[in-house]
Amino acid sequence: MLPLPWERAGERVIAIAVEFDHITCSFTGRGGAASYTAVKDVSLEIGAGEFVSVVGPTGCGKSTLLIVAAGLLKPSSGTLRVLGEPLAGINRQAGYMFQTEALMPWRSALANVTAGLEFRGVSPEEARSRGEQWLERVGLAGFGDRFPHHLSGGMRKRTAVAQRLILDPPILLMDEPFSALDIQTRQLMENELLDLWNADRKSVIFITHDLEEAISLSDRVVVLSAGPAARPIGEFEIDLPRPRDVSEIRHSPRFVELHDKIWHSMKEEVLKGYAQTRNRVSA
Amino acid sequence: MKRRLWFWQLSLLVALFAVWQLLSQPELIPPIVWDNPHRAAFFFGEPVKMFRVIWEWFVGGAIYEHLWVTLQETALAFVIGSVLGLAVGLWLGLTPTASALLDPYITAMNAMPRVVLAPIFMVWFGLGIWSKVALGVTLVFFIVFFNVYQGVKEVSPVVLNNALMLGANRRQLLRYVYLPSATSWVFSSLHTAVGMAFVGAVVGEYLGSARGVGYLIQQAEGAFDINTVFAGMIVLTVFALVLDFAVGRVERRLLVWRPAQSETEQL
Numbered sequence: 001m002l003p004l005p006w007e008r009a010g011e012r013v014i015a016i017a018v019e020f021d022h023i024t025c026s027f028t029g030r031g032g033a034a035s036y037t038a039v040k041d042v043s044l045e046i047g048a049g050e051f052v053s054v055v056g057p058t059g060c061g062k063s064t065l066l067i068v069a070a071g072l073l074k075p076s077s078g079t080l081r082v083l084g085e086p087l088a089g090i091n092r093q094a095g096y097m098f099q100t101e102a103l104m105p106w107r108s109a110l111a112n113v114t115a116g117l118e119f120r121g122v123s124p125e126e127a128r129s130r131g132e133q134w135l136e137r138v139g140l141a142g143f144g145d146r147f148p149h150h151l152s153g154g155m156r157k158r159t160a161v162a163q164r165l166i167l168d169p170p171i172l173l174m175d176e177p178f179s180a181l182d183i184q185t186r187q188l189m190e191n192e193l194l195d196l197w198n199a200d201r202k203s204v205i206f207i208t209h210d211l212e213e214a215i216s217l218s219d220r221v222v223v224l225s226a227g228p229a230a231r232p233i234g235e236f237e238i239d240l241p242r243p244r245d246v247s248e249i250r251h252s253p254r255f256v257e258l259h260d261k262i263w264h265s266m267k268e269e270v271l272k273g274y275a276q277t278r279n280r281v282s283a
Numbered sequence: 284m285k286r287r288l289w290f291w292q293l294s295l296l297v298a299l300f301a302v303w304q305l306l307s308q309p310e311l312i313p314p315i316v317w318d319n320p321h322r323a324a325f326f327f328g329e330p331v332k333m334f335r336v337i338w339e340w341f342v343g344g345a346i347y348e349h350l351w352v353t354l355q356e357t358a359l360a361f362v363i364g365s366v367l368g369l370a371v372g373l374w375l376g377l378t379p380t381a382s383a384l385l386d387p388y389i390t391a392m393n394a395m396p397r398v399v400l401a402p403i404f405m406v407w408f409g410l411g412i413w414s415k416v417a418l419g420v421t422l423v424f425f426i427v428f429f430n431v432y433q434g435v436k437e438v439s440p441v442v443l444n445n446a447l448m449l450g451a452n453r454r455q456l457l458r459y460v461y462l463p464s465a466t467s468w469v470f471s472s473l474h475t476a477v478g479m480a481f482v483g484a485v486v487g488e489y490l491g492s493a494r495g496v497g498y499l500i501q502q503a504e505g506a507f508d509i510n511t512v513f514a515g516m517i518v519l520t521v522f523a524l525v526l527d528f529a530v531g532r533v534e535r536r537l538l539v540w541r542p543a544q545s546e547t548e549q550l
Contacts, residue, residue, distance in 0.1 A: 072444055090447055102445035106463040106540045115459065116449035147540040167449065 004200065005083055005093065005170050006048035014083055017171055017203035018046040018069055023078035025064050038064040040229035041078070044222060046171075049201035053214035055266065056224030057273030062207045063099070066173050069205060070096045082171070095164035097177040102160060103148040109159045110135060110144030116167040134162040138192070154185040161189075165196060172197075172204045179208070190217060190246040198243055211266065215258055216246040223266050226273035234265045300330040328509040336514035350522065352495040356412050356484035357526070360419025361477055365469060368424045372431025373457070373465055382432075393429075397421045397483075401490045410492055419483025423476045427469055434468030435461055467541065470534050477530050481523055496522070 006014035026037045038061035046052050054062050067073040068080055071091040080087045082094070103112045114131035118124075135144050138158040148156055157177065164172065178186045194217060197204060208214050214221045215238055223234040240254055249255055305311065307329045309320035319325075340346035375382040375389075401418050408414040438461060446460050469476075488497025496519055503511035 070448060072447070090450075092450065094448070096445070096448040098441050098445060100441050101439075102441045104442055104446070104460065104463070106467065108540075115446070115451075118459075119446075119450040119452070119455050149540065163449065 004049070004202070012048060014048055016045050016081070017048045017050070017083060018205065019081040019084075020044040020065065020068070021079040021081060023065070023068060023075045023080060025061070025068065025073065026076045037229045038227060039224075040231055042231055044232060046203050046205055048203055051197060051204045051206065051217060051219045052222060053206045053208055053218040053220070054222045054224060055208055055211055055214045055262075056230060057226045057266075057270045058209055059276075060224045060227040060269075060273060061230040062209075062224060063175050066096075066175050066205060066207050069171075070094055070173055072096075091171070091173075093169060094171040094173050095167060095169035097160060097164060097172070097174040099176045099179060101148070101156065103156060103163070105148050108145050108147055109140060109151065109155075112148070112159055113144075113162045113166055115163065120167075130166060131162075134166045135159075137196075138162045154181055154189065157181065157189060158192075161193070161196075170202055172202050174204065174206045176208055178213070179210070186213075187247045193217070194242075194244060194246070211259060211262060212250060213246075215240075215255060215262070216244060216249050221262055223262060223269070226269045226276060233269065234262070236262050303327070304330045325507075325509065328513045330513075332510040333514045333517060336511050337518060340514070340518070346496075346499075346518065349494055349496050349499055350518070352412060353481075353484050353488065353497070353522070356415040356419060356487070356495065357477070357480045359412070359416045360483050361423055361480035363416065364420040364423025364480065365427045365476060367420065368427025369431050369465060369469055371424075372428045373435060373461060376432045376435025376465075377457070377461065389428075393425045398486060401487055404487070405491050415484045415487030415492065415495070418487045419480040422479040422483045426472050426476050426479055430468040430472040431465045434465045438464045467538060470538055473530050473534055474527060477526055478523070481526065485519060 006012055006017065020042050023039060023042045024037065025039050026035050028035045042065060044065075054065065056062050064073065068075050069082075069091065071080075071087050071089055071094075082091055103109075104115065107115065110128070110131050113134055114122075114127040117127040117130065122130075132141070132144060135141055138161055140155060140158055140162070143151065143155065148159070151159065160177070178189050181189060190213065206214070206217060211221075218238050221236045221238060222232050223236070224230045225233045236258065238258060240249060240252070240258075307324045307327055309324065311323070337346075375385065397418065400421060401414070404414040404417040408417055442464075443456070443460055446456055451459060484495070485497040488495035489501045492498045496515055500512050500515035500519075503509075503515065
């Protein structure tokens with residue numbers, strides 16, 4: 001395992017992993033349509049080794065923030081800093097978990113997991129052995145030669161997780177990675193994610209619309225306002241003890257308390273977002 | 284179930300030939316159409332005689348040389364046409380300026396009936412196999428080209444972004460994402476492409492050659508030997524079926540990663 005970039009000899013030398021500095025993203029409308037501002041003037045800091053969830057009503061620009069952090073989208077204005085450096089091009093420090101299927105369908109599970117190593121010029125033998133180790137870690141030992149369409153949704157997600165973590169990125173960007181899974185598989189995956197995260201404490205930005213998921217996983221929950229021009233309207237420290245079991249922690253009194261508090265601040269925005277979506281549909 | 288279907292399919296074929304044979308007998312069709320009772324057999328041939336021709340071809344061994352030439356032409360036209368189509372399709376798919384510039388030319392060339400090129404190819408490449416290969420290539424190229432071009436444009440953006448995030452550079456994107464994705468499109472056009480290569484070979488032979496099944500048909504036609512013309516057609520048809528079957532086998536091997544429609548096995 002690579003040493004985390006914010007540590008020197010066990011000491012934390014960089015406090016902030018990802019910093020959004022007054023980020024605004026506007027999209028020019030097609031064919032003379034008015035431009036659309038997805039997020040406006042967002043300033044947000046993700047600490048080194050911190051697990052932060054971003055929640056907000058649908059269509060509020062959560063994913064926009066994440067693709068900016070990945071370097072796949074250049075913000076209209078503002079700066080994104082990764083480990084203190086302004087980001088230019090693709091964020092090489094980050095692994096990105098997509099919401100939809102992102103595996104290469106023509107590659108077996110193993111070849112998908114080792115793709116990143118291959119891109120980096122790691123020898124095939126080493127890539128193979130590390131790939132098999134990772135498949136085992138995500139519970140897919142023996143499934144390496146299967147193609148994605150032969151795997152269930154949960155197994156494809158596990159493959160995607162291994163595909164990312166094999167590269168050992170210090171920052172993980174996750175865009176509703178488990179939203180397509182059924183509730184049982186989802187809780188299993190959440191627990192496994194927490195275990196993996198606990199092992200080496202990467203920085204995680206986790207996008208979700210599910211408040212319970214956000215609270216049970218994170219150190220901090222950031223609430224975004226309804227779009228357009230979404231911005232953070234609240235931040236909540238989650239002081240629940242770790243290690244956590246996501247299916248049990250939901251019943252603890254402190255969880256319920258936090259949930260009420262955050263939901264209260266969100267509710268208005270959710271209703272606003274809902275009204276806007278409805279207007280957009282009826283217009 | 285499948286066996287029974289096979290049986291009925293075969294029976295239908297046999298029945299068709301039997302009716303054909305029967306109708307070609309002299310004076311079975313009343314002499315209102317033809318005054319000469321042997322005209323039916325003259326125009327439409329007699330299956331028994333056709334199969335005798337085929338039998339003699341295969342037992343006497345005269346056909347193998349011609350089949351081999353046709354096969355060579357088909358294979359060469361297919362390979363060269365596919366590689367060119369793949370390369371140009373990838374290039375134009377990835378460079379919007381070039382594709383915008385060349386778009387009307389490609390449309391025009393595709394719309395042009397390629398068979399009229401055959402005489403030019405005869406002049407350029409002679410009466411040997413290469414003029415037929417060239418004709419086949421012009422037919423195969425466009426099928427593969429359009430498929431690859433479309434395929435490149437429709438590569439899933441998520442898969443592409445994922446590869447980017449995993450650290451792929453431009454060359455690696457081409458090799459690990461665009462090329463496999465485009466190849467799958469080539470294979471989806473495989474049956475049509477092989478068929479077109481075959482058409483190019485046979486039409487080329489028919490228009491001027493010294494060997495090949497198309498040449499056999501052309502010779503027989505010149506001698507008003509309708510039975511040999513039909514025999515040649517039957518041999519070509521069976522040959523095309525065998526080719527198509529072989530392509531299907533190759534396709535199934537190379538596209539194992541593709542979900543079959545009725546597949547239920549999931550673990």
